[in-house]
Amino acid sequence: MSRAEEIVALVKHIPSFPKVAMRVMEMMDNPEVRAKELAEVIKYDQAITANILKICNAAYFGLPRQVSSLDEALVVIGHDILKDIIITCSSARFYKGAVGEGYQLGQGDLWKHSVATAIMSRMLALRFADVDTGSAFTTGLLHDIGKRVLSSFVADDFQRIMDRVFEEECTFSEAEQDYLGITHAELGGMILEKWNFSPEMIEAVRQHHDHDVLSKSHLSAVIGLANSLVISIGIGVGADGLANKVQGEALARLGIKEKEMDKMLVDLDTEMDKAEELFHI
Amino acid sequence: MGKIVVGISDMQISNKPDDILITYSLGSCIGLVIWDPAVKAGGLLHYMLPDSKLDPKKAEEKPFMFADKGIPRLFKELYTLGASKSNMVVKVFGGGQIMDSDGIFNIGKRNYMILRQMFLKNKVMINKEDIGGTVNRTVSLEIGTGVTRVKISGKGEFEI
Numbered sequence: 001m002s003r004a005e006e007i008v009a010l011v012k013h014i015p016s017f018p019k020v021a022m023r024v025m026e027m028m029d030n031p032e033v034r035a036k037e038l039a040e041v042i043k044y045d046q047a048i049t050a051n052i053l054k055i056c057n058a059a060y061f062g063l064p065r066q067v068s069s070l071d072e073a074l075v076v077i078g079h080d081i082l083k084d085i086i087i088t089c090s091s092a093r094f095y096k097g098a099v100g101e102g103y104q105l106g107q108g109d110l111w112k113h114s115v116a117t118a119i120m121s122r123m124l125a126l127r128f129a130d131v132d133t134g135s136a137f138t139t140g141l142l143h144d145i146g147k148r149v150l151s152s153f154v155a156d157d158f159q160r161i162m163d164r165v166f167e168e169e170c171t172f173s174e175a176e177q178d179y180l181g182i183t184h185a186e187l188g189g190m191i192l193e194k195w196n197f198s199p200e201m202i203e204a205v206r207q208h209h210d211h212d213v214l215s216k217s218h219l220s221a222v223i224g225l226a227n228s229l230v231i232s233i234g235i236g237v238g239a240d241g242l243a244n245k246v247q248g249e250a251l252a253r254l255g256i257k258e259k260e261m262d263k264m265l266v267d268l269d270t271e272m273d274k275a276e277e278l279f280h281i
Numbered sequence: 282m283g284k285i286v287v288g289i290s291d292m293q294i295s296n297k298p299d300d301i302l303i304t305y306s307l308g309s310c311i312g313l314v315i316w317d318p319a320v321k322a323g324g325l326l327h328y329m330l331p332d333s334k335l336d337p338k339k340a341e342e343k344p345f346m347f348a349d350k351g352i353p354r355l356f357k358e359l360y361t362l363g364a365s366k367s368n369m370v371v372k373v374f375g376g377g378q379i380m381d382s383d384g385i386f387n388i389g390k391r392n393y394m395i396l397r398q399m400f401l402k403n404k405v406m407i408n409k410e411d412i413g414g415t416v417n418r419t420v421s422l423e424i425g426t427g428v429t430r431v432k433i434s435g436k437g438e439f440e441i
């Protein structure tokens with residue numbers, strides 16, 4: 001068994017993505033769906049239920065009294081925030097503990113990076129009619145999930161990988177490919193495939209470190225750009241950090257100007273503050 | 282001994298000899314370290330963008346996000362601890378960027394350029410710097426001694 005085969009074999013041990021989340025996301029594709037119907041499904045996932053109630057009662061919503069039933073909470077928070085809560089809470093369980101240690105990420109860093117990338121992806125998605133903002137948010141949240149599997153292998157080969165990055169001026173992903181036979185992006189794509197996410201989302205995760213990612217589908221470009229921006233300002237960044245390559249010339253084709261990117265970084269800060277209040281990142 | 286973490290768009294100052302100011306993972310942001318050996322006081326600013334004109338409302342709420350607001354504030358706050366401009370040791374870190382031959386992700390360079398312009402105008406000399414490249418830097422300042430360290434993943438920690 002080659003190193004890469006050994007790594008890929010571990011994907012089947014990743015637990016399933018919460019079924020309740022998948023079902024609720026599907027139901028919400030129908031804008032007519034009623035809160036009561038959603039509650040019937042959500043109540044089977046204790047973690048999501050508890051989080052909805054907690055978030056609903058957070059100062060952010062400024063409700064005059066405590067909400068204790070799921071039906072009522074779903075009416076208060078509305079569909080967009082509900083989607084965020086369900087997907088964020090369902091994903092959070094995969095980022096618990098020392099995930100990403102091999103990349104020298106501290107506890108909670110990979111999660112923070114993922115939330116920031118999700119928020120930035122959603123902001124960027126608003127600019128493209130053919131990109132669903134919810135899918136962009138979810139894909140952003142899960143783009144680095146492959147690191148969960150690859151982290152311990154990166155740890156074993158850490159110094160060799162870093163030496164290669166410095167000496168050859170290659171990217172961290174290229175060094176992963178050279179020494180481990182697979183990248184975290186490719187593994188992430190496999191995990192999303194196992195979880196039955198859409199082909200576009202799988203592709204966007206798989207391509208997020210491709211140098212020409214900005215020339216690919218709009219969803220892939222959104223995730224690649226969001227990740228590059230979040231890495232640039234150093235939110236939840238490990239040893240791989242800036243050792244990333246993106247061909248920037250396609251940015252003009254996407255119609256995004258320098259000043260707009262700067263403004264999005266300011267807005268990201270505002271949105272992260274809100275997310276911290278809601279999700280206790 | 283107190284380890285004081287300086288976040289993104291944040292600044293901390295101190296004159297307690299046991300304090301260590303530290304900021305993590307500078308990418309394209311700039312970490313500006315200033316220390317006055319005479320009064321043994323220092324500060325660390327971690328700003329993200331060059332120009333507050335981008336969002337004046339945000340700049341009021343978070344002045345340390347922007348070079349043009351954050352840098353003068355760091356100097357002023359240090360004056361309140363008795364530091365003087367002629368004594369100050371000034372060190373600059375960060376301003377890196379991801380590999381991009383088209384220079385689109387050049388926030389780091391712009392962050393550094395505005396600092397140089399402001400320093401030129403106000404006659405501030407940079408004593409030491411470690412700028413640019415495709416590396417992330419963690420920077421710390423020991424208030425009691427002025428010892429400044431930079432840590433780069435895979436390369437180790439260096440005194441600068």
